[in-house]
Amino acid sequence: MVKSSSCSEKPAGLKKGPWTPEEDQKLMSYIQLHGHGSWSSLPAKAGLRRCGKSCRLRWINYLRPDIKRGNFSSQEDQTIIQLHALLGNKWSVIAHHLPKTTDNEIKNYWNTCLKRRLTRMGINPTTHKPLNDVVKDAANLSHMAQWETARLEAEARQQVKEHSKMQLQNQLGSSSSSQPHSWSSTSTENTPIMRSMYAMMLAADDLESPASTLSFPDTVPTNSKRTDGNTTFGLISQSSLPSSSSPVTGGEIMAAVETFRSTGYDCNSVQEGLHHDDVFGVLSVGNGGSDNFEEERQDWEAILELVNGLPLSAPCFPEL
DNA sequence: AATTCCTTCAACCGCGAAGAA
DNA sequence: GTTCTTCGCGGTTGAAGGAAT
Incomplete structure (x- = not known):
């Protein structure tokens, strides 16, 4: 592996340290007009005496228009x-x-x-x-x-x-854009990926219900939070399911879950599969999760019990 | 009021992955 | 297949400001 260049190895004269408002303005103006393109060549084009890496960081972490700062809920x-x-x-x-x-x-x-x-x-x-x-x-x-x-x-x-x-x-569009990007519009009320994991189990529990509607999209969605508000997960190999486009029956899901269990949750097989388009089936289920943390905690513990077949001796999420 | 300690966070650094030549 | 470049990530640092003494 070749050692990559870093800011410290660039020709002398490159500025380091805090960004000035003038530099911010130059960077913002350039990106708004041309996009960032190649970060390495951006500083020269934008008239900045910074390395590309520094520009990228400044843009991504601070100047980008679609970031919310502070105040985590x-x-x-x-x-x-x-x-x-x-x-x-x-x-x-x-x-x-x-x-x-x-x-x-x-x-x-x-x-x-x-x-x-x-x-x-x-x-x-x-x-x-x-x-x-x-x-x-x-x-x-x-x-x-x-x-x-x-x-x-x-x-x-x-x-x-x-x-x-x-x-x-x-990012460059107006703030009133009616077409927010899927991951920018993601709502945290429904996104916790853990919910998707126990959603699988809830789905499995609910398989006897005729109201269960499960489907596999043809492609892996671009976000774990779907625009319809449902959660998604990709635990089950699509190859273990009959078809990527037809509705999946409860029995098929149960069979897939069982297959998954029988593999011993082999991480290697999962990771190998990640690089093939057809491996991860993404199952969409109704939002069976809860926004209540206590319920989530209990659900999570229940899943671990289910997965391991053993009761847990200690809670995963003690009271906050 | 001066000094020290603590907290926050922007920015830097080194590394590995991915892709281009 | 190898070398090189670029990008992105995670760890760390250090300046700035606030709190405590």
Whole structure:
């Protein structure tokens, strides 16, 4: 691997440190007119004595018009904590599931507020377990986190590929645009990806109900939150299901879940599959989740019991 | 009022992945 | 297949401002 260039290795004369309002204005004006294009060549074109990397960071974390700054709601706090429990320090993936936030902001918020808050409550912020019970059950969560991380990363890659242009257009458009980008319009009320996991189980529980309507879109959606307000998940290999376009019956879902169980939740097989379009079936279910954190906590514990076939000795989400 | 300590967060740095040449 | 470039991510740093002493 070739060592990449960094700001510190660029020719002398490049400015570092805080950005001035003049520099901000230059960067904003240039991007609004031309788009960012190649970050490495942007500074020269925009008349900035900064490295491309610095420009990119400034734009993404500060100047971009579609970012909300500060004031995380309690709902967002919960989402961050939940996603962190699943994903660890995958700030960019977490940020994709919170509208108008940046990975840097979430990372800072975690390190300055949430981490301390959890510690004060006697919860290990790394394992999300009570501090006096850090070893027990850790394997369960980390195992689930592995495959869910892989899936979310693949989803994020897909999002970036398919919508980078559209995103820029939306960013540059007027604030009254009636066509917000899908991930910008994501509502945190329904996005917690964990909900999608137990949605699968709720769906499985509900399979006997004739009201269950389950379908597989032909393609993986660009966001885990669908525009119809339903949640999605990609736990089940599409190859284990009969058709990508026909409605899926309850029995088929149960069979797929069983197959998934029988693989022992093999992370490797899941990750291999991530690079093939046909692997992840995305199941859309009615919003069986709850906006109530206590209910979510109970649901989550129930899922772990279901998944592991064993009762949990310690709650995953002690009271906040 | 001066100093020290603490908190926040913008920005930097190094690394790995992906893609182009 | 190899080398090189660019991008994006996560960890870390340090300046700034507020709180405490």
